Amino acid sequence: MMEQKKKVLFVATVVKTHINTFHLPFLKMFKEYGWEVHVAAKNDFVDEPCVIPNCDRHFDIDFARSPFSKSNIKAYKQLKQIIETNHYDIIHCHTPVAGVLTRLAARTAKGTTVIYTAHGFHFYQGAPLINWLVYY
Structure with a gap:
């Protein structure tokens, strides 16, 4: 019986200005270790x-940057379906809304490790209190 490849899903609000700016070395590392690499992010x-680069499958999710946008309900449903269908070993999520x-x-x-990396975009000295309340 052939062992199934492990799968990782990287999630962020946008591709070009987040995934491709910050995470390409990690996508490459997972590929080099033989993992199947997926990305869920809005095509910007x-x-x-x-x-x-080094992405086996991209899911174009129409995230809104505002946490109060109703369009994020659709994004949530899309993510739920993707996660249930693909059975990831690791899901690594970035950006506050995503x-x-x-x-x-x-x-x-079940059997999925979920990691959230807070990059600190909204948590800095002097940041508005609303940032801390909403995103923390």
């Missing part, structure tokens, strides 16, 4: 093809 490439929606969608995923 304008007038050019969406290219994510991070919270992914963690909610993955609550019932």
Whole structure:
């Protein structure tokens, strides 16, 4: 019986200005270790093809950056379906809105390790109190 490849899902609000800016070395590392690498993020490439090196599958999720946007309900449902269908070993989520929606969608995923990396975009000395209340 052939052993199934391990799978990792990286989730962030956008591809070009987050995944491709910060996470390409990690996608490459997982590929080099033989993992299947998926990304769930909004395609923010304008007038050019969406290219994510070392990514086996991209899910274009229409995240809204505002945590209060109703369109995030659709994003949550899309994430829930992706997670239930693909059975990930690791889900690594980034950015505040994508991070919270992914963690909610993955609550019932069995055998999945969910990691959220807070990059600190909203937590800095002098940041508005609303940032701390909403995102913390």
